[in-house]
Structures are given as structure tokens and as C-alpha cells.
Amino acid sequence: MFKKLLIANRGEIACRVIKTARKMGIATVAVYSDADRNALHVEMADEAVHIGPSPANQSYIVIDKVMDAIRQTGAEAVHPGYGFLSENPKFAEALEAEGVAFVGPPASAIVSMGDKITSKKIAQEAGVSTVPGYMGLIDDAEEAVKISNDIGYPVMIKASAGGGGKGMRIAWDDEEAREGFQSSKNEAANSFGDDRIFIEKFVTQPRHIEIQVLADQHGNCIYLNERECSIQRRNQKVIEEAPSPFLDPETRKAMGEQACALAKAVGYTSAGTVEFIVDGEKNFYFLEMNTRLQVEHPVTELITGVDLVEQMIRVAAGEPLSLAQEDVPINGWAIESRLYAEDPYRNFLPSIGRLTRYRPPEEHAAETEAIRNDTGVFEGGEISMFYDPMIAKLCTWAPDRAHAIELMRNALDSFEVEGIGHNIPFLSAVMDHERFVSGDITTAFIGEEYPDGFSGVDLAQDDKDKVVALAASMNRMAEVRRTRISGTMDNHKRKVGSDWIITVDREEFAVQVEARRNSATVIFEDGRRLTLNSGWTPGDSLAEVDIDGTPHAFRVQKITAGYRIRYRGADMKVHCYTPRQGELARLMPEKVPPDTSKMLLCPMPGLIVKMNVEEGQEVQEGQALCTIEAMKMENILRAEKRVVVSKINAEPGDSLAVDEVIMEFE
Structure with a gap:
């Protein structure tokens, strides 16, 4: 077994890997940027190495800097977490050349499955049903429009190297296809250093259900059941659960066997996830394979009792799987709520700042219930604009779904977060929503139930x-x-x-x-x-x-x-x-808020990327006014009605605080 493991990541996933490595008696090395100098993962690790400035493209995704940290510390293995370099075959190859074990699949499998275009072609050849789409590379926005028309709207525009909701847009017409193509391309370049885009049919009213697979270097592959990930916003998962309230044993078995067949076809080893769209008739279609640990892996661990990080490390060390398929149980029900630094009352726009109070519910495990909180922050720490806005992953487990939901309700109520905007109110609202409680959910749930955004909860x-x-x-x-x-x-x-x-x-x-x-x-x-x-x-x-x-x-x-x-x-x-x-x-007058109807206010701390209008211009309802980038996501601000721009107070390159006036209208 390895004696020293470097974690090429940050935040809650780095902390999560450190916990398992510590349990296994393996020393750990953290890497950190300027923004993460005082981060929790740095505090938890046995050693820590500074690798550069705050932006990820100058630190966490620079292969040479991570390799230098490996050489400095003598780490024998590297766990990449998720995001950053986790699905970069060049990183896996660099580790192999250095004689360092990669806690993940072979580079060839990353190339085959990590690239969504290639993975779809391989899935088709392996007999896995796939969503109709265009798998070739797309040169420009006009070609994207033509392809979208050939497939038929609505379409999903996706980054080939993407993940975590980055570089993804749904387009319902030609204009949205043009804008979506460019935004996806920009986000893909910024987040992954790869701006290739592909387009596929967007299946309406789908469920997003994924299969967790685990394979070793000796030809063994098993599936650890499924996760329901249909509660999504902007293609980003918000709430996950295991098992799915929708699948029957026959469909679960068929999906699991196809997932394992696909993994074996590319010589996959380690933990990986095969994602499917499942329609109302339980027909399932391959979406993509994530060649890494998933954010939502804790719910699988809670219903199976399998430590996926430990299994990944053991597979990387050459050990055979200690589990056979018949050894994988479904024990009870687990739910995960992702706590994000975002303001649900401002259309979920990112929020940054200091956590003046951070008191999660106490973690515990018993025969009838469990609470788990995977986090990488602490009270007094900063939520930075440079990285994903996740604060924590709150998980509950109980013998059945109803009790797991009730436990989550109480855990969210007792979770204290102050100093920044956060989505706990929204998560609580979902837990009480009739459709969620009944299990009648699709990926359209948030759009259908909150079409005008989230404005709070009216209590019963x-x-x-x-x-x-x-x-x-x-x-x-x-x-x-x-x-x-x-x-x-x-x-x-x-x-x-x-x-x-x-x-x-x-x-x-x-x-x-x-x-x-x-x-x-x-x-x-x-x-x-x-x-x-x-x-x-x-x-x-x-x-x-x-x-x-x-x-x-x-x-x-x-x-x-x-x-x-x-x-x-x-x-x-x-x-x-x-x-x-x-x-x-009763006699006191109600305070009237100030009138800001003739102003465009910056909805979040961010960077002005593009200004679409100029002073004196008349704009129509829905027309793009400007684009703001925050936490690696581009946000297009649009006119709410027909107006004339009287004054512009910002220009591309400006960093703005929340509620700063971007432009004024007549």
C-alpha cells in the first residue's frame, strides 16, 4: 500500500480524501493556491505545497506545478478528486511517466470516456442506447444553428470536456443556439482548457439516473446501484438520492449491466459513473461517463457501506476488488443536499464573502439514522470568487425514504450559515414539496415548479x-x-x-x-x-x-x-x-423600498465580460444587455422591458460588487 498520497484538488473533496487516507494510515499532501492558503484541506493534510495564484488556470490545473509538488514531497500516488485535472489524460500520462500511481482509470479510458463525443460513439458500438445528436466537432455558431435545426429543438449544447454543469446550455430556437454555443465554448475554454462543443437532442421530461461502477486491474467490474439526480438547476445537480424512487429491480439490473459492459469495453479501472436519461416508460439512454469520483458519491456509500475512496486507492495499488456483485446491498435510503454560496432570492446568483457563522448539524451514525456533512470550509473562512460555490454536501440516511426526507428537513433547519447568500431556504422548500415527497420528479422539476425563480416559502x-x-x-x-x-x-x-x-x-x-x-x-x-x-x-x-x-x-x-x-x-x-x-x-406605515426600476444592478460580485449595448440605444424586452462572469459561469443580463439606455457606468474588464449600477434607463 502507498505511504504518501497527494490530493490534486481543494475544498470538500480534498478533505474527504484526506479522511479516508488517514483511516488507511496513508500520509497526505495538499496543494493550494493563494486564495486557499488558510483553507481547511491545507490544515488537515500532513504536508502542503503552494502551487500558484488564485485562478485555477494558474494553479490547480497547471500540470507542471502539481508535478513539482509531487517531486518535492515524494508522493507515491495522486488522487485527483473531481473537476480540475481529474479527467485530463495528459495528467495521467505525466504521472505514469514519473512512476507515480494515478488513483483513477488509465489515460486511454479517460480519452475514450472522458471525451463525450468519443464516449457516445463507443457506447453505440457497444450496443448501448444513446440520445440522438451530432457527435462531430462544430466550428462556429452558424453551424451550431444548422445542426440544431437538423436534430430538432430543443437541443443541449455541451462542452466535450465538460462536467459539473459547466459549458452546458439548452437552446429552444436559433438565437438561443447561437448564444448558447458561444457561452458554452467560452466556459469550456476557461474551465477545462478545451473549447470543443457537441450538440444532442434534449429529451423533455427526463429523469437523470446514474450508475456507480467500480472496476479493478484484474478484469472485475461491479455496479453499486444507482443515484437519482433529477433535481437540477442550470444542469447542475442540487439534490441527489440513492436508490431512485423510480427504478424497478429489472431496470436497475439492465442499466448496471450495460454500465459494466461499457466500462469493460474501454479497460476501465477505479470508480466511475455512467449517466443515463430515463423516460417515463423506464427507457434509458446513455449520456456520458464520468471517469472520476462523483460529487454525489456519499449517498452510494451510505446505502452500500462501501468507502469508494478507499476502493479507488486499493485498485490503484493493484489490489483486486474485495466485493462481488451479489455482495452489494441496498440498505435504506440516502439523500444529499448541496449547499451553495448563492442567493436563491436573486435567481441563485453566486455569493462570495466571509462565513461569519458556520455551524452544521452534528454528524452521527446509528442503526435508525445518520447525518453526514462533507465540507471544505469553516467559520471565519472566505468563499472565493475563483472556484465552485459549493459550501457543503449535507447527507441523511434512514431505513426508508420518508424518514430520510424528514431527517433532512430537520438537518437543514438546524444548519447555521451567515455572512453570505446560500440556498438552504430553497433546499428546505424542495424537501417539503409535494412532487418531491411523492417521487414524481424530472430534470424539469425546478423550471416547472419555480418558473419565476424562488421568492421564498409560504408556510402551511x-x-x-x-x-x-x-x-x-x-x-x-x-x-x-x-x-x-x-x-x-x-x-x-x-x-x-x-x-x-x-x-x-x-x-x-x-x-x-x-x-x-x-x-x-x-x-x-x-x-x-x-x-x-x-x-x-x-x-x-x-x-x-x-x-x-x-x-x-x-x-x-x-x-x-x-x-x-x-x-x-x-x-x-x-x-x-x-x-x-x-x-x-397597526397604525405604523409600511416602509416602501427604493425604486430601482430604471437601473440595471449587478446581481452578483463578478467581472464584466461583454457589453452588448451603448448609450442612447433602444433595447427590446429580452435583449442581451451585458455578460458577467462569476465563479467560472457566464451570466447574460437581459432587458425586462423595452427601454432606452441613458447611461453606462461600467465597461468590459470591470469587477463589480453586488448591486452596483451597471447602466441606467430613460
Whole structure:
């Protein structure tokens, strides 16, 4: 077995690999850029080597710099994680030439399967059903339009060397094909150093289901069941689960056997993933093979008990698989939620900055439930604009799907993240969505259920009552404490009443509070009663409360005359008044936000890549105004209505902060 392993990656996946290597008694080496000097993976590793400036194309994807780090430290093997150099055959070849083991497949398999055009041709030759498309190289946007018309809209424009949603666009007409081709080409060049593009038919109402395979150097290949990855936004997976709520044993077996046949056809070794589109009739079509560890691998580990990183290391060391196909179980159900540094209320645009608070739920594993959190950040750390905006991968496991979902709901409610925008409210909303709970999902789920973007959650009345009861009981506790402050004799004589007016975003509730030590019963006007038991004390940012015997978690922040409470995806301002204060509060005018309708504001911190208009120009609804790049993704900002541009305040190359005025309209 290897004595020293270098991880050619960063963030949560580097931390994940280090944990397994440590368990196996293997010393680890981290590499880091300027931006990651104080990163968690650097802290966790036994050694760390600086490899360059912050941009990935000057550090993490520069083969020579990684090779220098290997030579400096004497690492015997390299795990590439995912992204960066993980599917770069030149890197695998460089390691082989240096006599260093690559914890991944042979370079020939990366060439065959890592290139999506080549992989489709091989899949077709192997008898695997594939989605109709054009597998040749495409020279320019006009050729892309012609090919798209030949295939028939809608089409998917994809980077041949792509992955992780980068370099992918859906086009529904000629104009979107032109724009999508250029944006995909630019993103592919920036993210992978390879701007080749191909086009395939976009299958409407599909499910995205993938098969995890594991193969050794002795001709053995097994599949570790499937993962359902249909909850996607902008072709980026958001929530994954294993197994799929849709597949039956026969379809699972057929997909697994085809995945293994494809892996064997190219001499694949190590862990890999074969991705399929599955339609409503359980017909499945090969999409691509990812010749690396997948982001969502934890859900497979949770239902099989197999440490995929350990297996990859053992395969790279020449060991045969210790598992046969009949040894692979499906034990319970696992769900993964990807926490991203992005603002769901701003169309999920990236958010950067310092994590002023980062408190994930406690990890644990028991016979009836488990919580796992793969992360590469820490409280006080920075979320950089240079890399993928993932904060963490929160996973839950339970004996069945319903319990795994409920466990995820509570874990999300108790996950404290402050200082940046994040998508926890959206993840919570999905967990409560009727379609998700029923398993009736497709890759179109987010577009269909949130066509105008995510604007928050309207709680059901039962859940709103819990928020009201919590606020009332917390407020009464705080008021009682204030009467006991030493040195203020009058306060000792003041009695705290039991009648309160609670407003939730200006909706009013009259309640009574019967308080006891560490518990309270809140009585509503119609006689309904909720009993709360809690160890919460004023100042705590997390309230873990039993309400009528059921555990709940609420994130709490004190505001004037009440609390900001976040629960099940809803973010509410809850005010607590005495009856007289409530009367006066009704007379207060509502604050009107400033009018920014005649301005184009920068929706995220980013770089202006292109300005599509000029001062004095009339633009039509939907017309492109400018392009902004942030976190390796290009975002085209469009006019919401017909307007005339009166002033432009930025130009290509400018770095802008969120809400900076890009241009003004007449």
C-alpha cells in the first residue's frame, strides 16, 4: 500500500480524501493556491505545497506545478478528486511517466470516456442506447444553428470536456443556439482548457439516473446501484438520492449491466459513473461517463457501506476488488443536499464573502439514522470568487425514504450559515414539496415548479402556528429575564403578562402563554394549544424545540420588538407586542423600498465580460444587455422591458460588487 498520497484538488473533496487516507494510515499532501492558503484541506493534510495564484488556470490545473509538488514531497500516488485535472489524460500520462500511481482509470479510458463525443460513439458500438445528436466537432455558431435545426429543438449544447454543469446550455430556437454555443465554448475554454462543443437532442421530461461502477486491474467490474439526480438547476445537480424512487429491480439490473459492459469495453479501472436519461416508460439512454469520483458519491456509500475512496486507492495499488456483485446491498435510503454560496432570492446568483457563522448539524451514525456533512470550509473562512460555490454536501440516511426526507428537513433547519447568500431556504422548500415527497420528479422539476425563480416559502398554517408559538414563548422568557436585572428595583415589581400579539410578516395572531420552567403552552384564540419544551436561552441563534413531542429546529436572530425566524425554507420577521403595543403597531406605515426600476444592478460580485449595448440605444424586452462572469459561469443580463439606455457606468474588464449600477434607463 502507498505511504504518501497527494490530493490534486481543494475544498470538500480534498478533505474527504484526506479522511479516508488517514483511516488507511496513508500520509497526505495538499496543494493550494493563494486564495486557499488558510483553507481547511491545507490544515488537515500532513504536508502542503503552494502551487500558484488564485485562478485555477494558474494553479490547480497547471500540470507542471502539481508535478513539482509531487517531486518535492515524494508522493507515491495522486488522487485527483473531481473537476480540475481529474479527467485530463495528459495528467495521467505525466504521472505514469514519473512512476507515480494515478488513483483513477488509465489515460486511454479517460480519452475514450472522458471525451463525450468519443464516449457516445463507443457506447453505440457497444450496443448501448444513446440520445440522438451530432457527435462531430462544430466550428462556429452558424453551424451550431444548422445542426440544431437538423436534430430538432430543443437541443443541449455541451462542452466535450465538460462536467459539473459547466459549458452546458439548452437552446429552444436559433438565437438561443447561437448564444448558447458561444457561452458554452467560452466556459469550456476557461474551465477545462478545451473549447470543443457537441450538440444532442434534449429529451423533455427526463429523469437523470446514474450508475456507480467500480472496476479493478484484474478484469472485475461491479455496479453499486444507482443515484437519482433529477433535481437540477442550470444542469447542475442540487439534490441527489440513492436508490431512485423510480427504478424497478429489472431496470436497475439492465442499466448496471450495460454500465459494466461499457466500462469493460474501454479497460476501465477505479470508480466511475455512467449517466443515463430515463423516460417515463423506464427507457434509458446513455449520456456520458464520468471517469472520476462523483460529487454525489456519499449517498452510494451510505446505502452500500462501501468507502469508494478507499476502493479507488486499493485498485490503484493493484489490489483486486474485495466485493462481488451479489455482495452489494441496498440498505435504506440516502439523500444529499448541496449547499451553495448563492442567493436563491436573486435567481441563485453566486455569493462570495466571509462565513461569519458556520455551524452544521452534528454528524452521527446509528442503526435508525445518520447525518453526514462533507465540507471544505469553516467559520471565519472566505468563499472565493475563483472556484465552485459549493459550501457543503449535507447527507441523511434512514431505513426508508420518508424518514430520510424528514431527517433532512430537520438537518437543514438546524444548519447555521451567515455572512453570505446560500440556498438552504430553497433546499428546505424542495424537501417539503409535494412532487418531491411523492417521487414524481424530472430534470424539469425546478423550471416547472419555480418558473419565476424562488421568492421564498409560504408556510402551511400548522407550521406558521409553530413559529408564532415559538416567538411568543421566547419573548415571554426574555421579558421575564429583563425584570430580574439587578439594580433596577422597579423591574422587580413589574409583572409580565400572558397575553401577546404576534405578527408574522404583518399577519396578526392573538395568543396566551402559560409559562413553566423550560416549557410553555401557547393558546390561540380558537382554543388550539401547542406545548413547547426547549433549552433555548436568549441570545442562542438556534432554537431546538419539542412541540407536542415532535422535535423541531428554528434559526433565530433578535430584531427590534421580535425575531427573525427561519424555518422550513421560510424567512420571517416576527414581532411580539403587548395588546396595547399591537394597537399602536397597526397604525405604523409600511416602509416602501427604493425604486430601482430604471437601473440595471449587478446581481452578483463578478467581472464584466461583454457589453452588448451603448448609450442612447433602444433595447427590446429580452435583449442581451451585458455578460458577467462569476465563479467560472457566464451570466447574460437581459432587458425586462423595452427601454432606452441613458447611461453606462461600467465597461468590459470591470469587477463589480453586488448591486452596483451597471447602466441606467430613460
